[in-house]
Amino acid sequence: MKGENNIRLLSGNHAVSWGVKLARPQVAPLYPITPQTPILEKLTEFHSRGELDAELLTPESEHSAMSACVAASLTGARVFTATSSQGLLLMHELLHYASGARAPIVMFNVNRTPGSPWAFWPDQIDSLSQRDTGWIKMYSESPQESLDTVIQAFRISEKLSLPLMISHDAFYVSHAVEPVALPQQEQVDSFLPAYKPELRLDTSLGQSFGAPIDQATWNRSRRETAAAMARVENEVLETGKAWGELTGRSYAALEHYRTEGAGVVIVTMGSMCGTVRDAVDALREQGSAVGLLKVRQFRPLPVQTLRNSLAGIPCALVLDRNYSPGMGGILHQELKSALFAMDDAPRVHGFLTGVGGVNVASMKIQQLVTEYADAEPSVDSVWVE
Amino acid sequence: MDMIDYPDGEQFSPGHVACAGCAEALSLRVILNTIGPDAIGVVPPSCTAVICGGYPLSSVSIPVQHTTLENAAASASGIKRSLNAMGKPDTTVVCLAGDGGTYDIGLQALSSAAERNEDILYVCFDNEGYMNTGGQKSSSTPLNAITGSTPAGKLSRKKNLVEILAAHRIPYIATCSPAHLSDMSAKIKKAESIRGTKVIIVIIPCLPGWGVADDAAVKTARMAVDSGVFPLYEVEDGVDYTMTINTRNQAVNAYLKQQKRFRHLSDADISDIQADVDWGWEYLLDRAGK
Structure with missing residues (x-):
């Protein structure tokens, strides 16, 4: 593989955490839930060792985690969070809000059965039932793909100002350990430019977000989302190709x-x-x-x-x-x-x-x-x- | 008459759409001007959201995120952390929420932000109910008050949010009234000088919701303070209580009679409320060591 000399045995979840670390998020609100928790714990471990220079928040719920994601993103930060099943469902209101606000949040979801009855098994209904919330939604098959996709996700999401959710299946991918090629930090830095949004909550700009609007303006906001959605597949393809040139692993829709x-x-x-x-x-x-x-x-x-x-x-x-x-x-x-x-x-x-x-x-x-x-x-x- | 001692730096504009005579608009003007331009606002659905104005207008000069009803404190945390990451830790992040978004649906997020001691200023405009949806009860609605969802009067007491927040040991909690604007400005300034979670609760007599005259909001707020129904005080680090005004000069009767939501009360009901207020007042004096 091009430019890579670092192959590690990683679970799907730890591969995600490595990808996130390499993407240098600035704010990461995190809440634990089985089987997502290893993503959170690896990130907090990176943070405590000084290897991840991000503001980490540990709020009381996924709802607040996603709320903080939206607000931090609108303030201009690169933002990441991860969740699963019940947590994703608790976020539902904010998933609509995030896409409506055009906040380019990257979220990793570990597909798990929702209750009732309680279970922790791989099933994609949690993320698929969020299909109409206006997020770009991608599915990964392996730890390597999860790592590669999470890095690409920031580029796609930030380019189009659309939030992006990647999912991989509980245990089959989240906890399965495979050899994963880790890209170099310089490679990722060259691939992923710093996030600098023109519109943001900034006292020097004075712009506000989310004020009440009339019918026609709400309608226009969704047409603008539709126009951005129409650009996603090409962006996924271009980004996947660029990643291939860098690492030898290309991706498409x-x-x-x-x-x-x-x-x-x-x-x-x-x-x-x-x-x-x-x-x-x-x-x-x-x-x-x-x-x-x-x-x-x-x-x-x-x-x-x-x-x-x-x-x-x-x-x-x-x-x-x-x-x-x-x-x-x-x-x-x-x-x-x-x-x-x-x-x-x-x-x-x-x-x-x-x-x-x-x-x-x-x-x-x-x-x-x-x-x-x-x-x-x-x-x-x-x-x- | 004393001049009101607060700056007016045009942080809040005329032409907003608050009800004529609304004390919340007055309070917003004082609070935003005291904080000044280096601030970002967080406004959940509430009267404040309406007063701030619909797109593309805004009655406030600072940038605002209009959030969902329950997540003001979580949103403010996100903004603050983002500002920290960008090297702007001194910008004030101020929540401007109602009591529904604070005592009720927003309490979980507020508790969590307080537990983390996030560096935010949280202002609750407490009009004791869901007044923006036409006047239903919240957990801040006082005992016996008639609202759209308690047509025979509320059966339970107003939640004591200050005590809940004090139990979190956050650095600063204060109560304010639109009848005491210099005090309001001073408390905002004090909160601004402290790092960590600061919560300020402002009593806002709601003209239609409480059934008071259009010119009586400030007077009603003053009666709430003077009767001890809504005492003005501060709590520092959750344990250090200071009474802003440590005397009462009237019974609750006149305050209650002033409002349509309490007109159905019997003398016995009023006596019960008086006893409750007396107990609360003595409790506060005791905490403040007076």
Whole structure:
């Protein structure tokens, strides 16, 4: 790998903390929650050793943590926080507020089942149920990707003045330890310019944020958000390319794995992608033309790129590690919507796999491909035992 | 008559949209002018949010973040830490909140900021209810008061926020009244000289919410102080109590009769309130060592 000589064994969460440290945030309000806590503890450890020069706050709730994030960001600081599940849901009000205020906060969420009943398992419903809050939303598959993405996130978010949430799955990624290449501080500094917003709370400027407005102005604010959202995919691509030039690891909104000539493409997000790669390899070995389309950028949904990627493919299987009661899997819904009125769209099958963190083995995925490759699709998502 | 001793540096502009005769607008003028231009305001939904004005106008000269209802103290913490990170630790960060946003939904965030002793000045304009939503009870509404959500009178006492904050051992807590503007300005100046969490509670008789005449806000505030219903005092480091005015010169009766929200009270109710106020007054004198 280019310019890197530092490979460490890191959990997904510690990889995030390393990425955050390298990105030099100025303010980080943090509140503990399983299974996010190792991110917080590693950051406070860096801070106590003098390796992270940031103002750390430890308020009484995630709601106050996100409140402090918004305010600090509007005052012109680079801001980071991390959370999971209940914490993210408690922040809900402020997630809308943050995007409305165009505060470029970077937040890491560890996907975990929300109560009730209480559980701590990987499931993406916590972050997916925040899909309409106006945040850029990205999903990571591995500790390396989490580290790389958190650094890229600051550049994307600050460039577009949109908050950005990255998620990785509880335990499968958050606590799994893998070799992770750490970039050099100088590399990150050259990649990530200091944050200097033109508009900010500053006594020398006098601008205020968030005052009551009329209908037309509120409407305009959301049109401006829409215009910024329309620039996200290209920014994700440019930033991912620049990161690739620096480190040898490039990224885009979607990732194709062995999709060339595929009769079946499996579409999924997060840790499930690793298992799908294994299933794809096994099926290719057996002579089946199967590939993986990994959704890394979920909001804004890269609709046109999804359409281009799946045009002419006979069959797509969507694997959802989440369940929206009454409407099935969320990625399944989104993909059906993205492929609307497309002549050469694939038959789309949706599967509720891994809801609540249950294991989805490579063999199970291979069976789904065999069983459904030529089947007529149903509009509903199918529960997988 | 004494001249009011506070600077007027045009930090608060005429043409704002407070109710005519509102003592909160008067208090804002004194407080903002005492603090001066090197400040950032934090305003949760409240009468202050309305008085500060809708986009693109503002009646205050300082930059303001209009926050959500429950997070003024957390937002102020974020601004202060951001200013610290940028090498501007001397800029005042001042919350201008109502009692709903302070005693009720904002108490958790305020408690946490106080526990961390964040370097912020928190001003609560206490009009004893959700007056900006048309007058419903908050935990600051006093016993027996009629509000939109307590049409037969509130059944429980006003929460003692000063005692709650004192238990956090923050460096400075004070009560103020718009009938005592020089004192208000002096307390703001004192708070400004202290690092850490400072909380100032200002009694604001709400003209429509309390049912008092348009020209009676300041007079009603003075009666609240003179009767001991709302004593003016300071608490330093949570333990050192000082009475600003340590005498009372009237019973609660006249204060209560002045307000529509208390018109239904029987003589027995008034006696009970008087007993409660007497107890509170003696408690404070005792704490202040008088």
